Amino acid sequence: MDGLDDDDGARHRARMQAACVDAQAALLGLPLAPEHRPGVLHYFGIAAAMAALVMEHPLEPGDEPAALFVPVSPEQR
Template identity: 65%
Template sequence: MPPPDTIEAYVDAAAAALALPLAPEHRPGVLRYFALASQMAALVNGLPLAVEDEPAPQFVPLSPQDAAP
């Protein structure tokens, strides 16, 4: 897992790049989420892939009107 200052720098840079205001009261929760997401990504990245492994098919959501009854 990246150190907390790296996560903070990423959150600050991403918010600035998206022109997304981050309220001070929301910042601790956002930082906790990104720390958790980093842990989950490390688990996924730690799994070995074989040559025959295939990516998942693309998910394309349908609106309720387009779904078959």
């Protein structure tokens, strides 16, 4: 992030992710027990990291969604 070192950027992302989790739970009327919150935040962070990887890949005008997703194991590559 501009003007932030890695630690500050990580703390900022963690605060933003926590705010997002809290807002979404409130919007859905989903009670989030205090003892569950750290785990929810952990997995939300994992999902955010995966989404960032997807968003790094530029789409071309001719790209279309697959009609069927078939997972491929690393050995099949």
